[in-house]
Amino acid sequence: xxxxxxxxxxxxxxxxxxxxxxxxxxxxxxxxxxxxxxxxxxxxxxxxxxxxxxxxxxxxxxxxxxxxxxxxxxxxxxxxxxxxxxxxxxxxxxxxxxxxxxxxxxxxxxxxxxxxxxxxxxxxxxxxxxxxxxxxxxxxxxxxxxxxxxxxxxxxxxxxxxxxxxxxxxxxxxxxxxxxxxxxxxxxxxxxxxxxxxxxxxxxxxxxxxxxxxxxxxxxxxxxxxxxxxxxxxxxxxxxxxxxxxxxxxxxxxxxxxxxxxxxxxxxxxxxxxxxxxxxxxxxxxxxxxxxxxxxxxxxxxxxxxxxxxxxxxxxxxxxxxxxxxxxxxxxxxxxxxxxxxxxxxxxxxxxxxxxxxxxxxxxxxxxxxxxxxxxxxxxxxxxxxxxxxxxxxxxxxxxxxxxxxxxxxxxxxxxxxxxxxxxxxxxxxxxxxxxxxxxxxxxxxxxxxxxx
Amino acid sequence: xxxxxxxxxxxxxxxxxxxxxxxxxxxxxxxxxxxxxxxxxxxxxxxxxxxxxxxxxxxxxxxxxxxxxxxxxxxxxxxxxxxxxxxxxxxxxxxxxxxxxxxxxxxxxxxxxxxxxxxxxxxxxxxxxxxxxxxxxxxxxxxxxxxxxxxxxxxxxxxxxxxxxxxxxxxxxxxxxxxxxxxxxxxxxxxxxxxxxxxxxxxxxxxxxxxxxxxxxxxxxxxxxxxxxxxxxxxxxxxxxxxxxxxxxxxxxxxxxxxxxxxxxxxxxxxxxxxxxxxxxxxxxxxxxxxxxxxxxxxxxxxxxxxxxxxxxxxxxxxxxxxxxxxxxxxxxxxxxxxxxxxxxxxxxxxxxxxxxxxxxxxxxxxxxxxxxxxxxxxxxxxxxxxxxxxxxxxxxxxxxxxxxxxxxxxxxxxxxxxxxxxxxxxxxxxxxxxxxxxxxxxxxxxxxxxxxxxxxxxxxxxxxxxxxxxxxxxxxxxxxxxxxxx
Numbered sequence: 001x002x003x004x005x006x007x008x009x010x011x012x013x014x015x016x017x018x019x020x021x022x023x024x025x026x027x028x029x030x031x032x033x034x035x036x037x038x039x040x041x042x043x044x045x046x047x048x049x050x051x052x053x054x055x056x057x058x059x060x061x062x063x064x065x066x067x068x069x070x071x072x073x074x075x076x077x078x079x080x081x082x083x084x085x086x087x088x089x090x091x092x093x094x095x096x097x098x099x100x101x102x103x104x105x106x107x108x109x110x111x112x113x114x115x116x117x118x119x120x121x122x123x124x125x126x127x128x129x130x131x132x133x134x135x136x137x138x139x140x141x142x143x144x145x146x147x148x149x150x151x152x153x154x155x156x157x158x159x160x161x162x163x164x165x166x167x168x169x170x171x172x173x174x175x176x177x178x179x180x181x182x183x184x185x186x187x188x189x190x191x192x193x194x195x196x197x198x199x200x201x202x203x204x205x206x207x208x209x210x211x212x213x214x215x216x217x218x219x220x221x222x223x224x225x226x227x228x229x230x231x232x233x234x235x236x237x238x239x240x241x242x243x244x245x246x247x248x249x250x251x252x253x254x255x256x257x258x259x260x261x262x263x264x265x266x267x268x269x270x271x272x273x274x275x276x277x278x279x280x281x282x283x284x285x286x287x288x289x290x291x292x293x294x295x296x297x298x299x300x301x302x303x304x305x306x307x308x309x310x311x312x313x314x315x316x317x318x319x320x321x322x323x324x325x326x327x328x329x330x331x332x333x334x335x336x337x338x339x340x341x342x343x344x345x346x347x348x349x350x351x352x353x354x355x356x357x358x359x360x361x362x363x364x365x366x367x368x369x370x371x372x373x374x375x376x377x378x379x380x381x382x383x384x385x386x387x388x389x390x391x392x393x394x395x396x397x398x399x400x401x402x403x404x405x406x407x408x409x410x411x412x413x414x415x416x417x418x419x420x421x422x423x424x425x426x427x428x429x430x431x432x433x434x435x436x437x438x439x440x441x442x443x444x445x446x447x448x449x450x451x452x453x
Numbered sequence: 454x455x456x457x458x459x460x461x462x463x464x465x466x467x468x469x470x471x472x473x474x475x476x477x478x479x480x481x482x483x484x485x486x487x488x489x490x491x492x493x494x495x496x497x498x499x500x501x502x503x504x505x506x507x508x509x510x511x512x513x514x515x516x517x518x519x520x521x522x523x524x525x526x527x528x529x530x531x532x533x534x535x536x537x538x539x540x541x542x543x544x545x546x547x548x549x550x551x552x553x554x555x556x557x558x559x560x561x562x563x564x565x566x567x568x569x570x571x572x573x574x575x576x577x578x579x580x581x582x583x584x585x586x587x588x589x590x591x592x593x594x595x596x597x598x599x600x601x602x603x604x605x606x607x608x609x610x611x612x613x614x615x616x617x618x619x620x621x622x623x624x625x626x627x628x629x630x631x632x633x634x635x636x637x638x639x640x641x642x643x644x645x646x647x648x649x650x651x652x653x654x655x656x657x658x659x660x661x662x663x664x665x666x667x668x669x670x671x672x673x674x675x676x677x678x679x680x681x682x683x684x685x686x687x688x689x690x691x692x693x694x695x696x697x698x699x700x701x702x703x704x705x706x707x708x709x710x711x712x713x714x715x716x717x718x719x720x721x722x723x724x725x726x727x728x729x730x731x732x733x734x735x736x737x738x739x740x741x742x743x744x745x746x747x748x749x750x751x752x753x754x755x756x757x758x759x760x761x762x763x764x765x766x767x768x769x770x771x772x773x774x775x776x777x778x779x780x781x782x783x784x785x786x787x788x789x790x791x792x793x794x795x796x797x798x799x800x801x802x803x804x805x806x807x808x809x810x811x812x813x814x815x816x817x818x819x820x821x822x823x824x825x826x827x828x829x830x831x832x833x834x835x836x837x838x839x840x841x842x843x844x845x846x847x848x849x850x851x852x853x854x855x856x857x858x859x860x861x862x863x864x865x866x867x868x869x870x871x872x873x874x875x876x877x878x879x880x881x882x883x884x885x886x887x888x889x890x891x892x893x894x895x896x897x898x899x900x901x902x903x904x905x906x907x908x909x910x911x912x913x914x915x916x917x918x919x920x921x922x923x924x925x926x927x928x929x930x931x932x933x934x935x936x937x938x939x940x
Binding site: 034036037038040041042043044045047052055251258271272274277281283286289290293294295296311314318342344368373406409410413421424431439 | 457517521524550643647650651653654655656657658659660661662664665667668671672674675726727728729730733734735738747750754756757758759760761763764765768769801804805808832833834835837838855858859861862863864865868869889893896897902910911914917918921922925929
């Protein structure tokens with residue numbers, strides 16, 4: 001017997017059509033499906049990246065404008081007859097003149113300038129200049145005069161903020177069509193702005209006060225800045241850092257190195273992983289109920305914000321700290337124990353220093369998360385508060401009402417004036433710069449100190 | 454004495470304790486380290502910890518409890534008529550605290566002598582202006598009852614502070630003396646210090662539990678309070694949400710739940726396909742170079758604060774959608790804020806969330822399973838669809854559930870992008886609102902915390918907490934169960 005008997009008769013076999021080198025229809029179909037699948041995957045990645053690019057370009061293109069502001073330079077004659085009627089240069093008398101006393105002088109100064117330049121305009125009185133100048137200008141001149149009473153009687157050059165409509169016109173936000181419906185400014189004003197711009201009286205410049213300044217009331221977007229709320233965020237981050245780093249590290253050391261395997265440890269672990277996923281707004285409710293309603297801590301204070309954010313970031317910090325403690329090989333602990341160190345000594349003298357870069361990286365990332373968090377701050381009253389005053393002193397920084405960067409951005413986004421939208425985007429640029437810096441520091445730390453065991 | 458100085462004194466005492474404890478141990482050992490049980494530093498730490506821990510523990514507890522006690526005793530002492538019809542005890546007490554604060558500020562700035570601030574003959578008419586002058590603006594003139602209460606509030610606070618200072622200092626000194634007496638050459642300082650530190654570590658670890666307890670208690674108590682004022686059945690099954698602080702509100706949660714659900718659904722419809730395909734591509738197809746660039750870039754999306762997405766929804770995506778689907782386009786959309794706007798933007802935010810979790814899970818599928826499939830002649834996509842994905846499915850479901858819980862708890866995007874009207878509608882271009890957005894709107898502003906309109910926020914928070922917690926527990930359970938299969 002040979003094997004031939006077992007093989008089926010040749011007549012039953014369907015002979016192979018074509019060769020392996022020629023693709024049959026089914027293989028082609030399968031290959032096409034393969035290619036399609038791959039394209040789906042690639043396009044998903046590309047779509048994700050496109051979203052990122054769109055988001056970032058939107059932020060940049062909308063927000064860069066906030067860093068530029070339109071200024072008017074004017075030679076203001078500080079009329080003694082108006083500002084110091086008694087002529088004694090008594091500082092108390094000068095202080096009695098409110099900003100209303102200064103406004104006409106500024107308007108007159110700009111009007112004189114217009115006359116001097118010989119611009120043809122139907123606006124024929126100093127009062128018509130009101131629409132061009134920011135309402136904050138008078139306060140700036142007044143502060144300068146009070147600081148320096150000798151200026152009275154002189155003609156002083158001031159660089160004053162232009163009104164937000166003028167600023168918007170120069171930036172292309174306010175169009176001539178829109179102005180037709182606007183009762184704050186007319187087309188004649190815009191003609192005048194064009195002329196003054198050519199003469200160099202009105203010009204755009206870098207807006208430092210956006211970064212360092214205080215928030216302003218709803219009608220003066222040109223004056224609003226992020227500086228005060230930046231301080232609020234800074235004090236909050238101090239609280240978060242001072243509490244969450246030691247507590248987080250201590251908790252992780254306990255859980256990773258000392259905790260016995262028992263019920264309590266289990267509960268703590270499950271708790272921490274669940275807390276990490278609790279929506280941030282719930283932490284806001286906690287802060288409101290416990291810190292403000294129950295303990296009567298001051299509302300809107302960075303201290304309370306910091307406490308809430310600490311509770312929120314603790315789980316994140318604990319999780320990353322535990323990971324970096326776990327990454328230290330057991331041989332280090334064994335070696336320390338072998339030369340007679342106690343368990344505590346092996347942890348604090350050897351494991352902890354080796355895990356430190358990882359812990360710091362995790363902490364910075366946790367802080368960055370806390371810095372951008374808004375929702376819990378809404379509930380403890382950091383929104384709606386107009387942060388116009390710098391906190392006085394260190395203690396005041398913690399307990400005085402303040403805002404925080406993201407809360408301030410939210411506040412601007414809610415205001416109806418489109419000029420505030422530009423501020424909000426600009427605020428986001430600053431916020432993202434902070435976040436980026438923190439993340440880059442974390443990455444550099446990791447690169448510099450990362451060890452592979 | 455301000456708390457700051459007290460803390461500084463205790464710290465200084467601890468530092469002195471460290472030095473003297475160490476010196477005392479050394480001298481009792483005859484100056485020779487080998488005669489000591491522990492290293493000298495441990496004797497120092499022992500004294501320092503004995504000073505610090507009890508003193509600070511007392512101080513923290515005192516600072517937390519005292520305001521509650523003082524508040525209770527002052528509000529209990531208010532005469533019958535002090536709480537007028539149209540206000541509540543809370544509001545009166547906040548007036549009292551404000552007046553007390555103003556008196557403090559006036560005394561601090563020298564505008565008032567301490568005796569005058571506590572005297573009952575203080576001039577009521579000028580008081581508001583005088584307090585205003587030191588930066589404490591009051592809503593109305595000060596009534597004699599309020600002034601009385603404020604003065605007793607100040608008195609109690611001052612007494613409390615005095616006793617706290619005394620007790621804390623005594624505790625610090627007591628700890629110091631006790632520890633110094635124990636310090637001898639054969640004292641087992643290291644063991645004592647180490648068990649003390651261990652207790653502190655355990656204390657730090659328990660803060661997580663305290664936080665959870667705090668969350669649960671603050672939600673439960675206020676929710677119970679709410680259900681006392683508003684029937685629970687109307688809350689859970691009501692179809693209308695129309696709060697009005699004047700009374701007669703209808704606070705049905707169903708429209709809010711529907712809005713939350715609808716927005717999350719759209720967000721997941723955007724995030725899951727994109728995130729999943731991105732994860733598949735990055736883990737199965739992409740070379741190491743592409744992966745090294747694309748993965749971190751995608752994760753940048755997750756690091757962007759939600760307020761940014763909120764603004765993006767409000768100012769960019771909303772107007773864009775309005776241009777296409779609005780009156781000038783298809784006519785389905787009335788305003789830029791809509792379910793679609795919030796949903797799409799939230800979806801973008803969730804892409805990296807889905808993709809990096811799924812990526813980890815797909816990578817955890819053993820290579821042997823892929824190799825087996827390739828060996829049978831399957832193409833890559835067939836392997837992925839028929840072998841890798843089914844194996845990774847539980848993990849992916851877990852990842853999607855986690856993303857869903859994120860979407861449900863997300864606040865800023867819906868506050869800015871979804872609108873404020875609570876309605877039950879099927880049109881994704883209608884404005885709707887969510888549980889989180891309504892928590893914000895009910896609790897911001899000067900709402901009176903005793904009214905059902907403010908308390909409802911706690912019931913909403915409770916619902917949100919339970920739903921997200923349930924989703925998380927379920928997701929973690931699924932993920933963990935799946936991991937056990939291969940490890």
